[in-house]
Amino acid sequence: MSANLAFQLSFRNILRHRRRNAMLFAAVAVAVLGSSLSMGLVRGWQYDMLDGVVGNLTGHIKVHAPGYLDDPGIQRGFELASDYQPDVPSEDLMGWAPRISVPAVILSERETRGIQLVGINPSAESISFLDKVVIDGENLSGPGDGRMIIGKELARQLKTRVGLRLVIMTQGSDGLTRERGFRIAGTYDAEGTGLEKAYVFSGLQTIQSLLDTENVTEVSIRLNEEPKKLSIQALLVDFFIGLEVMNWEELNPQAAGLYLFTDSIIYIFFFFIMGALIFGLVNTLIASVMERTKEFGMLRALGMNRRTIVLEVVIESVLIMTFGMIFGLVLAYFSFLGLEDGLNLGVWAEGLESFGMRAVLYPIMRVDDFVTIALMSLFMGVLASYWPAKRATRITPLEAMRG
Amino acid sequence: MSEIALGQKEQNFANRTKADSSSILLRLVQISWRNVWRNRRRTLLTAGGIIFAVWLLVFMRSFQGGVFAQMADISARAMPGHAQIQHPLYEEEPQVEHTVRESLAESRLLQTGRFDFVSSRVQGSAILSVGDKSTGGFVLGLEPKVEAQWSGLARNIKTGAYLAADGEAVIGEALARNLGAKLGDDLVILGTAKNGGIAAHAATIVGIFRSGSTELDRTLVQIPVGDFREAWSMEAEEAHMVVGVSTALLDSEEGIQIARNDPGEGVDLNHLAWQDLLPDVVQLTEMKDVSTNFMFYFICIIVVFSVVNAFMMLIYERTNEMGVLLALGMRPHQLLIQFQVEAFLISSLGLVLGFGLTAITVWPLMEYGMTLPQELLESYPPDMVAMFPERLHPTFNWEAMRTATVTILLGVQVAALIPSLRIFGMRPIEAIRAEN
Amino acid sequence: MSGEVVMARGLTRVYQEEAVPVHALRGVDFSLSSSEFVSLSGPSGSGKSTLLNIVGGLDRQDEGIIELDGEELAPLSEGDLAALRLRKIGFVFQAYNLVPVLSALENVEFILQLQGVGSAERKERAGEALKSLGLSELQDRRPGEMSGGQQQRVAIARAIVTNPVLLLADEPSANLDSETTKELMELLRNLNETQGMTIITATHDPMVMGYAKRQVHLRDGTVERDEVVTD
Known part of the structure; x- marks a missing residue:
């Protein structure tokens, strides 16, 4: 019941400050778009590299004397x-x-x-x-x-x-x-x-x-x-x-290491971009908590417990993240469609080839990557609400009435 | 009459306002400064994104810049040198007769005063045989005494020793494996001489190297330049290239200038700087820079949105105050200046702290260097990892700092401007009564 | 040039509120001579605030004529109106109307600065204005460090420092207790009597009304009563 109430309050509060929350949605959307794009491009490179290694007369498995x-x-x-x-x-x-x-x-x-x-x-x-x-x-x-x-x-x-x-x-x-x-x-x-x-x-x-x-x-x-x-x-x-039967990772351990490292690059990109975002999110949530000092104090006076107040702030944060994220993922989806013909990196072709890449990079959209981004974004939303929620619980009915 | 008097009054008023506008500006700056300070938490949170963006760009670019400069230098020292002078056609058509005169090319490199080691090379393809095994390879004739002092390859002899005397050869590890060769074996080299006849030479294998480049390890043989000239029927002064190497690390711009600095003499020679010799390293650097910039600009967009958002909150909170000031006769553009100054203060703070953070993280690395984490090494091709030094020393990237400063300053001013435009449509009475 | 500070004829003002037109003023005639102390009173929606705002150049009438200090306001641009407010009118609003990051002295000085008064003159005049209101000791405090009554006195100092032809006070007692309100009104009366300051207040508060020498009572957008009070 209290969760439902918290949800209602959060939702209405977001609607109340439509314009500034729209900015936050936009920031979240850009962050999600950036993460998805970089993820897609890195995945594309990863697949390309694997294709290069496997196609380079190696195959997935090779038999030698x-x-x-x-x-x-x-x-x-x-x-x-x-x-x-x-x-x-x-x-x-x-x-x-x-x-x-x-x-x-x-x-x-x-x-x-x-x-x-x-x-x-x-x-x-x-x-x-x-x-x-x-x-x-x-x-x-x-x-x-x-x-x-x-x-x-x-x-x-x-x-x-x-x-x-x-x-x-x-x-x-x-x-x-x-x-x-x-x-x-x-x-x-x-x-x-x-x-x-x-x-x-x-x-x-x-x-x-x-x-x-x-x-x-x-x-x-x-x-x-x-x-x-x-x-x-x-x-x-x-x-x-x-005979020796070896898979491509055993035949080409460097490429295999690089392939694995690529996964961590994806997360590095994500955390850099989301890290920048979180400042803006915390900023807004704190302002939103401070503006509502009276409201929270009143709710506390009426007997609302701390948990519900924390829940309200967390839900508000997660809701903002979710709206922005959905928008960002949709943008990302269309960007991928736009990049279907590949991203031409011709200018850096020589350097890329020595790096095992081709001149045209085809971003790869994987459903599980999208899901990962979505889940990590929600986690970021919860994380960002920690400090504001803590601030909200410190509001006492008395303080609110005085203010 | 009264209208004229009024007109004059207006005029005086305008003059006074003009004369004192700098004092108003100072006051507006003071108000902005105090507001920024009063809302410390918001200021810091808004600046936080900026600090993050600045750190990302400058630190990453400094780090990569330093690493790549070192990598480029090491690549140059592995084999090709920092600069080369060749016959104008040799790069496109590496034929044995496309030579330069050794003394002329050497003096040109020495004239620059930049190179500590200058020596000649000749090179060509050949059939290489040890016993009854043969394969194709690439023979490089060089001056062992000079190259031993700088060549990375000379330091990567895995078994045996580097070239010391005529009649000796060092070969790549994979080549040795393909030929079934070991130290002390005779290597027979058969090529096509300058005169079109057969170039034949026999040398004793005194060393086997592992350069890090699979291609070199599979194909390369080094022999003294005199042996090569003799076998290929070349004259004593003939060289395919003269190589210059500096003991100092050359920075990229300088490298080009040294090589292209043609003292004249009417002889057409091809001057190659290390950028020309190692195009893949240069491009890889650019590519890394591009991916860092990509992230930076994405983060900048996020920062811009956050700043728009922060100023919406800020303007919302100060609606009453602004209403009163407008009612008292303050003009909207004066309020706008105040918000622009606030934006400038916030971005300046972010930039200063961002550069501080960058300096704190880059300086120790510049001073003491750092070892590369294994995972990072694995992300580079093995050929390049082999060329990495033990410790890397980043160099502070001033250009990235300029980029960050300009982008952030402009971005934040524009971001603050967007919500501030509301001021122009603001009605003082409503603003004073606005509830918040 | 007439001796009247304010001359209003047939002022009407209609607000469009959610498709229903609200007639805030329905043909108000109102004039005010120099050194008068007038209180506008009337229930909410009577039009007193609208009249005050139009007189103060903060709002515009739909019909009728309004002149301030002999100058017709209707043809003035927003910029001209702002300049006019700056030169000729002093405003006192409900509490919380000072710039929070500026000290009392700076708040008073700021308005002179907007007028383009030089630094030395500014300091002197602002200091005097505060002194005349008994605020010298508080001049370096910021609004957050003063009581409501003190803040309101600083606001009056800010309003009078420019020597306006007209001082407007909109619900000046709204956030003050009766003791402080009394002090404030004594101050306004003193200004009116000793310096001949022309003052209009808009208020519900009978106590505030009591200090005015002329009471204009509005109801439904028209002047219901306009009477001079004799002690």
Whole structure:
């Protein structure tokens, strides 16, 4: 009953000072909008980073022979049954790709570069960045394709172009050097020049025959949902006995650390913005309490207990927060719709790429983030009412009558 | 007659008012000051948001500025140096024949009086082999005695030692792994010489480095410049670049000027400052600044709303007082001045306290430096973390302080103005009777 | 130039209150000569405050003519009216009408400052005004540190320091006890008698009325009685 009364009083009081409370709503809305936007952008960056790491030939889970990571050569390959299918529930599996990845040298007429030579089955590479890159010329037609695709930047450095032949040198399974000419089928543009300089792709079977092997050096598996990686990793460990089955966090601990740290960045943004807001909220609530010294004193004289008065102040604070928050979330929702085509950060592209980001950032709106912001805002509302509520309880009927 | 007399009276009145307007202004300032002081709690709470905004911007920018300046300096000292002079075409087309004359380029850098170390480099791609294993790599010929004194890479030798004599080579850790190389092994280098023939050189691996950059660790070999010139059939004076390094930390603006300060001589050379050599570091700095500014401006908007709100309360409380003053013949613009002065006092207080807080938090860090928390390190790419120093020393960012001052002052004046405009529509009789 | 301080003819004033027009004044004639001490009385809604406000240049009539010190008020702009109030009228309102952050002396000085009086003259005149009201010892106190009666006396000092042609007091006793009211009214009478100050009060309070030498009683927006009191 007293809660209901407190609610009524709070609500009417807010209505009484519509104009100045409108300012507070606006401040709360801006704060919530700012928090949501920064959260969405950071989330976008986080997803982008994960996409970059996972798409960067890693996948969510990768299988290697033991020792391959320290000494990446075809000697550290393993045999994969020709009818292999990962033992993963099909609704969880986005795709999988067998590959050979070995260090190699590429030679043009005048230039030499060290690269990573990767034999692929092009149709399986829908799981990696190759699916998204723009290719000038043609893509590889199948695992037996004897041509290659190279990065645009590498082509520029080697002063070569689509249709020309370059020699690739690498070590065969017997440890001896192999040399073979590859015609360039196409060049790919992967935004980040790092990938473009490092990876040269050809057909998996072509590379197998060049290296004189039936083996592969890795199987990369991509899932539909990242959080399932651990349970599925466990399934695969049972299947690939004697091989290393690692998830992307184990393969790239720095990126994983960064991914986790991103979550705390989100909260840092939130607390900075809300911290600034709380001053204004406390200010208004205190003024509102002081203005009502008479009213509170009278209510106390009539026998209202302290708890109800505290409740009234807390409810007033939370109500202001709630109205502002709802408005802010609606604004945020429309801002996200407006940013659907991404936020172009082209000016800082180079710096961002070295930071694992792309030039266009797509904010990501997650319902659970919105819920988090909403709950934390309400908590802030309660927090902000502490001091004003304390002030209100100190009002005695006598003091109020005198004032 | 009486009208003329009245007109003159008005005129006199106007003159007196004008002459004494500064005294009125002083009185208005005094009233404002006392009101600000009388409502200490509200003043402090309103200033609180401002303090917060100022601290955020100046502290974060100082912190990041200092960290990035150091990071940039360390990146520059890791390999590229603070400035380079190259053949005008070399940056776009790094071909072996695009060289500069060593003595000319060196004298140009030395003329600036800014560089303590100046030395030449030559570089090119090659096939690298150890035993029967081969891979592609990048060979850098340099002056070991000079570079050993400043190069970060020279300090990151994980096994063995840095270059000391001809016939030696140091290689990256991942490259050593790919080649199965260990200390004492012979490294065979095969490239394309300046004359189009084969450049061949054999060197003993005396050191293996871990630079922090995966790309360098995977591809780079360093050998003495003389060995390189000989193998690539280059002449003694030829260099692809001359590198200048200062023992002092160069600030960003200065770096540019040093490099672009062309003494003339009619020789066309490409001068690169460290900003040109490390564009990604520069952009990353800007990006961090942008995200801090983004937060700052959001907080400023919140502060503006809070100030509007505070002045609505303040004007509401003083309705009676204002009504009386208006009835007595005070003009609305005089009341407006009073509120504007109050706003100015509040924002000044916020700014002063904000800068105080910033100074208190930045000074110790500037003096004693700080170690970076592990979580923060993890938010940077490993390549960069490797370049971070043990202790970081932020530098006070005066530009951020200017930005904060201007934005807050303007924002608060406008915020206070909005509710104050009510004064112009205020009717004294109603204001005096208003209940509050 | 007439010798009249106030000359009002056929004043009407209609307020629009929530669609119902309220006739505050319905054709009031009123004039006042120099050195008169008049009390406007009448029940709430009789129009006494409206008349006082129009005379004081705080409100405007809808019809009729009002002249103050020979000057017609209707054509004056808001700015001119404010200047006129500043020069010619002294106001005393109900209590709590001083600037709370200024001392008694500063409150009195402030009005001279608004008039553009120089610093030395200002101090002297403000000091004298306070002295004449027996407030010299309180001149450095702020309103919060004075009693209601003391505050009201400071307000009178502020009203007379400019040598106005007319002193207006709207319910001057509203927040005062009878002893203090008496002191205040003695003071006003003294001002009227010794300095020839022209005074109008608007009040319900019979005690205040009793000090005036002419009583104008309003009812329903018209003058019901206008009589000179003889002791």
